[in-house]
């Protein structure tokens with residue numbers, strides 16, 4: 001087992017926990033503003049992120065490492081939907097970069113079990129990114145009012 005890989009997985013764990021709290025918080029903010037369907041998707045995505053937290057913690061325990069993490073930075077709660085989408089899109093891009101790095105590190109170690117493990121999570125993150133890109137495109141093309149109408153479910 002590489003301490004280097006474990007340290008990197010602890011960073012991944014912190015970033016997944018950060019994603020959980022942001023998706024939940026933004027789901028509440030968006031629901032409050034009437035963006036009901038995007039709020040529902042954010043809540044569902046928070047569950048995917050919880051699943052990633054569980055998987056990483058389980059994997060760290062399997063590797064005989066303690067699945068702890070440092071204090072997380074304060075969250076800035078954006079209120080407008082365009083900034084929320086932009087922020088989560090950047091968070092997903094960062095997560096994807098980190099999983100690529102984790103895959104690279106694991107393959108350099110010949111640790112193919114972890115390569116597969118990281119690849120599975122990476123696929124989910126790519127799905128999140130794709131969906132957010134669609135939302136960003138819709139906001140740009142429809143404008144905020146049009147996007148609200150297109151995504152509102154009563």
Ligand SMILES: [Fe+2]
Nearest residue numbers: 016019049052
């Ligand atoms: Fe994730």
Ligand SMILES: [Fe+2]
Nearest residue numbers: 092124125128
């Ligand atoms: Fe994600």
